[in-house]
Amino acid sequence: GIQVEQSPPDLILQEGANSTLRCNFSDSVNNLQWFHQNPWGQLINLFYIPSGTKQNGRLSATTVATERYSLLYISSSQTTDSGVYFCAVSYSGNTPLVFGKGTRLSVIA
């Protein structure tokens, strides 16, 4: 099956700093999504981005499908950005997502 590796596993930032989270995957996929799990455990979808670039406020994501990686950028980080960020992929829309182990982000005021 598909392997998903995320880096770094842990990241500590000062409020206002920028960060880049990386997701590598082992096979060609047609579905790639980024999720955020807040400190209370709730999981929220951030992006559907099998290729190209998208932006939503201070967050943006880029996927280079031919090289099998995706990047999540967080600019001007805030304490509310803390939590775990997961990358998840699948071969197609009707196959289940496979999750990476996540990057735990802590933003300190």
Next chain:
Amino acid sequence: NAGVTQTPKFRVLKTGQSMTLLCAQDMNHEYMYWYRQDPGMGLRLIHYSVGEGTTAKGEVPDGYNVSRLKKQNFLLGLESAAPSQTSVYFCASRTSVKAADTQYFGPGTRLTVL
């Protein structure tokens, strides 16, 4: 519109006991999923369903059973709980096979098996 709900939120079991976790969604979604989350392991798929009356195995199905008798409900059963099943369980649902459709998660159930 409550989204995806899970019952119970917390549970403590003794080894060998059984229980059922209930997932309910009010969005008329076809697909439903059960995951477990362990420290440092991310989310691993236990079982999933592509519609009422259907179920399929995921990555870690052993020790669990599921049923999807009604479209809005997806039940996860543990027949004889083991300490290795101590975990946080998440249910999720989505509307169709289009990859862009968002997967919605429930709040999770924290299960401890002693």
